[in-house]
Amino acid sequence: MQAKPSVVVTRPHKEAAAWVERLTQQGFHTFAVPLIEIAPAPDTAPLVQAWAHIDDFDAIMFVSGNAVSRFFASKPKAVPQPFASAPSRPRAMVTGPGSYAALLACGADPQAIDAPALDGGQFDSEALWQQVRSQVKPGFRVLVVRGDSAVTGANVEGIGRDWFAQQLTKAGGQCAFVVAYQRVAPVWSLEEKTSIKAAASDGSFWLLSSTEALGNLIASLPGQDWQHAKAVATHPRIAKAAQAAGFGTVLESRPLIQEVIASIESSI
Numbered sequence: 001m002q003a004k005p006s007v008v009v010t011r012p013h014k015e016a017a018a019w020v021e022r023l024t025q026q027g028f029h030t031f032a033v034p035l036i037e038i039a040p041a042p043d044t045a046p047l048v049q050a051w052a053h054i055d056d057f058d059a060i061m062f063v064s065g066n067a068v069s070r071f072f073a074s075k076p077k078a079v080p081q082p083f084a085s086a087p088s089r090p091r092a093m094v095t096g097p098g099s100y101a102a103l104l105a106c107g108a109d110p111q112a113i114d115a116p117a118l119d120g121g122q123f124d125s126e127a128l129w130q131q132v133r134s135q136v137k138p139g140f141r142v143l144v145v146r147g148d149s150a151v152t153g154a155n156v157e158g159i160g161r162d163w164f165a166q167q168l169t170k171a172g173g174q175c176a177f178v179v180a181y182q183r184v185a186p187v188w189s190l191e192e193k194t195s196i197k198a199a200a201s202d203g204s205f206w207l208l209s210s211t212e213a214l215g216n217l218i219a220s221l222p223g224q225d226w227q228h229a230k231a232v233a234t235h236p237r238i239a240k241a242a243q244a245a246g247f248g249t250v251l252e253s254r255p256l257i258q259e260v261i262a263s264i265e266s267s268i
Contacts (some may be wrong), residue, residue: 004028005230005268006204010035010213015065015098019207022257028264033196035213037184038066041148047074050143050178054082054090057143057176059114059132061093063161067145068094068102070180086111093132093142096123096255123255124235125164138172148179149212185216197221201228205264209234209255211241218245232263 006029009019016032023030041047051074054060060082062068075081083092084107092113094100100115114135116127144161165175188196199206200221208214208231218224226246233239234255242250253263 005264006030006199006202007264008033008199008204008206010207010217011209012036012038012066014038019257023261026261028261033192033199033217034186035216036210037186038070038147039150039182039184041070041179041181043179044074046178047071047180048076050145051076051079054079054143057090057141059091059093059135059140059142061128061142061144061161061164062099062103063095063144063146065098065102066147067180068099068106070147071145071178072106074180081107083108083112085109088112090143091135093128095125095128098255118256125161129164129167133167133171136168136171136173140168140171140173142168142173142175144175144177145180146177147181147183150182150184183212185220188220193221197224199229200224200226203228203230205230205232206242206247207232207234207260208238208242211238214238214241214245230267232260234260 004027007023009016009023009030009032011019011034013032013034016034020030020032062071082088082090083103086109088109092103092108094103094113094115097118100113103113104110114128114132116123116131120127144165146161168175206229227248229247230249231242231247232251232253233242234253236252239250239252249267251263251267253260
């Protein structure tokens with residue numbers, strides 16, 4: 001029987017651990033190379049203000065699982081747990097299963113969460129908008145909880161959020177933003193860089209879930225030839241960026257582990 005290929009999980013440390021465990025259980029040689037580190041927000045005052053005025057919003061949109069966990073980590077003890085029952089105001093909005101699971105872990109009632117359907121095939125701001133657009137009336141207020149990049153000009157993660165905000169505004173709604181964490185490019189030792197370069201040329205599958213993360217990888221290894229590397233991208237925008245970076249094989253998959261596995265196995 002043909003040996004299963006190596007898989008490089010590039011998500012931040014906390015998220016990567018679960019993916020490495022699941023993929024290893026399925027027989028893949030798996031290791032983590034986090035391409036984004038998650039750090040506290042450089043200024044926590046806006047988070048304090050957001051919690052003080054949380055009832056002023058009709059919905060809170062979380063851009064990632066890290067946005068959920070960091071936002072709730074800043075919750076004052078005196079503030080009641082939001083989203084604990086349905087119907088609730090504000091409602092919670094998320095774009096994918098990771099953020100949805102993070103909300104459940106924080107005690108949210110599933111009926112208080114708006115998210116793209118798991119069987120819908122698309123997890124992004126566009127799919128979320130299709131779910132919530134009927135709720136938005138003139139004056140509808142949404143707080144977007146997001147991360148910020150420590151790299152000047154690295155705004156690629158905001159493409160979908162900006163699009164969502166534009167749709168909301170066109171429909172008469174209002175959108176505010178609060179930074180709950182900071183995304184930082186990793187710093188690797190010489191030994192780590194050697195292992196990463198090997199994975200770039202030995203046919204390993206790189207699991208890519210962020211265009212900013214991919215940008216960090218390319219910037220950290222200038223001149224690296226990626227034609228022998230294989231990517232599994234969890235969004236068409238990420239797939240396009242991987243192709244532009246020179247990855248020899250680029251597959252697309254929804255960010256569900258069973259579908260990532262199926263995508264890899266269908267190509268070997």
